[in-house]
Structures are given as structure tokens and as C-alpha cells.
Amino acid sequence: MTEPTGASVSLVVPVYNEEEAVGAFHAQLQEAIAPLAYHFTIYYVNDGSSDGTQQALQQIANQDDCVVVVELSRNFGHQAALTAGLDMAEGDYVISLDGDGQHPPALIGEMLRLAEAGCDVVLTQRVEAEQPAGRPSFKRWSSEQFYRLINRIGDTQVLPGAADFRLLRRPVVLALRQMREYHRLLRGMVAWMGYRTVILPYHPPERLAGQSKYSLRKMLGLAMNAIFSFSLVPLYIGISVGALFLVLALAEMVYVLSFWVTGQQSGLAPGWSSLMFVLLVVGGSLMITIGFIGIYVGYIFQEVKGRPIYLVRRTTGGAQAAEEEHLGQ
Numbered sequence: 001m002t003e004p005t006g007a008s009v010s011l012v013v014p015v016y017n018e019e020e021a022v023g024a025f026h027a028q029l030q031e032a033i034a035p036l037a038y039h040f041t042i043y044y045v046n047d048g049s050s051d052g053t054q055q056a057l058q059q060i061a062n063q064d065d066c067v068v069v070v071e072l073s074r075n076f077g078h079q080a081a082l083t084a085g086l087d088m089a090e091g092d093y094v095i096s097l098d099g100d101g102q103h104p105p106a107l108i109g110e111m112l113r114l115a116e117a118g119c120d121v122v123l124t125q126r127v128e129a130e131q132p133a134g135r136p137s138f139k140r141w142s143s144e145q146f147y148r149l150i151n152r153i154g155d156t157q158v159l160p161g162a163a164d165f166r167l168l169r170r171p172v173v174l175a176l177r178q179m180r181e182y183h184r185l186l187r188g189m190v191a192w193m194g195y196r197t198v199i200l201p202y203h204p205p206e207r208l209a210g211q212s213k214y215s216l217r218k219m220l221g222l223a224m225n226a227i228f229s230f231s232l233v234p235l236y237i238g239i240s241v242g243a244l245f246l247v248l249a250l251a252e253m254v255y256v257l258s259f260w261v262t263g264q265q266s267g268l269a270p271g272w273s274s275l276m277f278v279l280l281v282v283g284g285s286l287m288i289t290i291g292f293i294g295i296y297v298g299y300i301f302q303e304v305k306g307r308p309i310y311l312v313r314r315t316t317g318g319a320q321a322a323e324e325e326h327l328g329q
Helices: 022-033 053-063 078-088 105-116 137-153 170-177 186-193 216-230 233-262 272-304 318-328
Strands: 008-015 039-046 067-072 093-096 121-126 162-169 197-202 312-316
Touching: 008 022, 008 078, 008 105, 022 039, 022 053, 022 105, 039 053, 039 078, 053 067, 067 078, 078 093, 078 162, 078 170, 078 186, 093 105, 093 170, 105 121, 105 162, 105 197, 162 170, 162 186, 170 186, 233 272
Parallel strands: 008 039, 008 093, 039 067, 121 197
Antiparallel strands: 067 312, 093 162, 121 162
């Protein structure tokens, strides 16, 4: 291994039910960082896995002094697990990547080179073929629509194809720690901060083992966090719909008054079906608008409770964990 320099690098790897993949991933990670002249600390954040992931991570930590295993008390979600690792990382550079092998560790050297050149954020962008093997077309289509929607309605532009495989310099990490919102989309939060960013494209390899843990429900939840955390457009839609129906109501009033002015009151008798149609449309529009408002109120309610983003069950392995255990005795 290359003799380390004074710079330190923290690698944050959230994992959830990756018992089959984490061993092979760590071998890839060791191979990638061995030639690099930095002090590395690897933070594996176990996001409440229900399989043997914790035991596999503990075995890795027993064999590698650079590894710190952070076990959360339950499954808090990918963004919360990333936040836990970022809160604990103390390196001059902090790199986050997933532990399933689709974020290639071989890019770490290039990311550090770009950071040494003066970039505050090195953001990777996934580049795929037309029909990537092993990835459903619906998932790819939904991802494209998600980025198109959030960039159209939000004030913060999120790079399409960007995931949570990125490098942050120390000042960026400290700034990110100040943002303690409960509903989190880290790729949007990093973009919002506006530090000097360089984009590094890559082709994602196949998963080392298992299947993606991002279900449709989780993807929809992430999309809602993006929309309602970075945009007020849903409320503006409600206002626009209300203004439209106000104009239609005024037009209807003029239409009815025209019968009274011309003395043709008999023309007012028909039209019950159209009246019911209008009532249903107005009622549906009101329910949608109230629903948007309700979601924002619910988000506010969850924020003002001030609950922690995550809870740590225990931290083991590495020099930092050993020091914490010593202080706790």
C-alpha cells in the first residue's frame, strides 16, 4: 500500500440487507484505495438490516482496522443512513457510495484528483446504454420523469442521472450538517448549497449480488420529498385552479344575467347535467388542493416535532469506535 500523506478520506457506505454483496464490495474497495496516498476510514452504516449484514460487517471490521461499523436502531431509509455516516465522517474529503457495487470504487482516485485541483463537490453522473441489462425499463423511465419534473417545478436544479455517489470537501460536509430537515433528498440539498461542482460520468456495473432495495413505494416517497421539500408549485397549482374556476363562475354569472336582461328566463330550466359536472369538477379540484396543503402541513408537523433523523444502536471497529467505547466505560 502507498505510504499515506497528511490528507484523510472518509468513505461512507450505507447498506441494507447486503449480506451477499458486502464482502465482495469491500474487496473491490480495498483494491481501489490501496495505491492512493491518503489516510482512509471506511464507515459502513447498517440501516437496520434483517439478514446477516451486521455479522458480515463485523467480520470485515475485525480484519480491517480502517473500518467503522455504524448500526442504526432500525431501518430509517437510505438518506438517513447516509446522513449518519456524514455526521460521523471526519476526513478532509468525504466520499459516499452504495455497497452493492453499482458505484464503482475504481473512480475514487479520479474523484480525489479533481478535489485536489480545487473542486468542492465531485458529483458522479450515471451514463447508461439504451437498454441496460438488469435494469427494468420502467425504473429508468420513472427516473427520467422524476428529474424532469423536479427540475421543471423546483428552484434547485438536480443533475439527471446523479445519485449519492459523490465527494464533498470538509467545508461542504460541515455546511450540510447544518441542514437537519427530517425529509431529506441529499442530492438536492448538495445542489442547493451551490459549491463549486465538477461532474464525473461513469457507466454503472452490475450489482454484485441480490436485488435493488428501492421499491416503488420508496421511490415514490423520495419523489414526494423532492417535490414538497424543494418546490411550492403544488400550492401555486391550487391557486391557479381556484382562479380559473373564479373566471368560469363570473362567465356563468354573466350568462345567467343575460337571460334576465333579455327576458328569456325559460332558458334557465335545462342544464342539470352540466351543473352536476361543474360541481364534481370543482369539488375534485378543491380536494386535490386541500390534499396538497395537507401534505405541506404534515411535513411541517413532522419537522416541528424535532425527532432525530436516525438513532444509532452501536458503533464498532476502527480507532474512533475504540476510543468511544473507552470513553463510555
